[in-house]
Amino acid sequence: MNEDSENKNDYGDQFQQKSKYIRGNLPRHSLNQLIQPKTYKTYENITARIALPKPEFLNSEDFWNVLIRRVSTRTFKKEPVEQNELNCLLFGMSGLTRIYPKFAFRSTPSAGGLYPIEIYPVIHNVKGITRGIYHYDILHHELECLKEGDFRNEVMAGCIGQKMTYKSAINFIWTAVIERSRWKYLQRCYRYLYLDCGHIAQNFYLISEALGLGACTIGALFDDEINKLLEIDGKQETVIYIGVVGKKRS
Numbered sequence: 001m002n003e004d005s006e007n008k009n010d011y012g013d014q015f016q017q018k019s020k021y022i023r024g025n026l027p028r029h030s031l032n033q034l035i036q037p038k039t040y041k042t043y044e045n046i047t048a049r050i051a052l053p054k055p056e057f058l059n060s061e062d063f064w065n066v067l068i069r070r071v072s073t074r075t076f077k078k079e080p081v082e083q084n085e086l087n088c089l090l091f092g093m094s095g096l097t098r099i100y101p102k103f104a105f106r107s108t109p110s111a112g113g114l115y116p117i118e119i120y121p122v123i124h125n126v127k128g129i130t131r132g133i134y135h136y137d138i139l140h141h142e143l144e145c146l147k148e149g150d151f152r153n154e155v156m157a158g159c160i161g162q163k164m165t166y167k168s169a170i171n172f173i174w175t176a177v178i179e180r181s182r183w184k185y186l187q188r189c190y191r192y193l194y195l196d197c198g199h200i201a202q203n204f205y206l207i208s209e210a211l212g213l214g215a216c217t218i219g220a221l222f223d224d225e226i227n228k229l230l231e232i233d234g235k236q237e238t239v240i241y242i243g244v245v246g247k248k249r250s
Helices: 003-008 011-018 063-069 083-094 152-158 178-210 223-230
Strands: 048-051 096-099 104-106 117-123 132-137 142-148 170-177 213-218 237-247
Touching (some): 083 170, 152 223, 178 237, 223 237
Antiparallel strands (some): 048 142, 117 132
């Protein structure tokens, strides 16, 4: 292997080095509020809109027991997930918690309060909700149905054939709208995108455990295939991570 081909394979090392902050040499740019990307993504051409009620939280679970019991689950029952369980998962991952006239905090932190992560539930087995690809409208706490149908085979193929995606009740696809973070943090934004998504994924695990659901996250995926499924370009917006959830097998 020659030096050029070796350099092509160390893109992770290059990213880590090139995105460092160095004292006395910090990147300088002014923030133009006129071109700041929108904080919330919504769709116009949807097949259905489902308004979600305020989540009903259980008070019987001790936080430390939830933390200790948390484990990745890859096998699921055929029993459907309840709508309130889906509701709690969505709100707990990215719901608005403290709302002010020009800004709203969410249930997870985000670098600079820019919140670049979007959530697409691919629903297979939720009581009372049609199978399909949905987008979580965070501002209005609603589900937007983008496509109706059974997309288990497509998701499984995009996740390198991992069967848990086929057997789960819901696959949550987490994407990043890159410019929301890059607008402020330039190339260092990529560090923060993955951190932000990690915060959401940890909440996903803990909420699932508190609800008695099984959950697992997936980083091994064919990016272009999942992006194509969601009809996003993979450049301005791209898949980052996937979470699967369903009723635990006893």
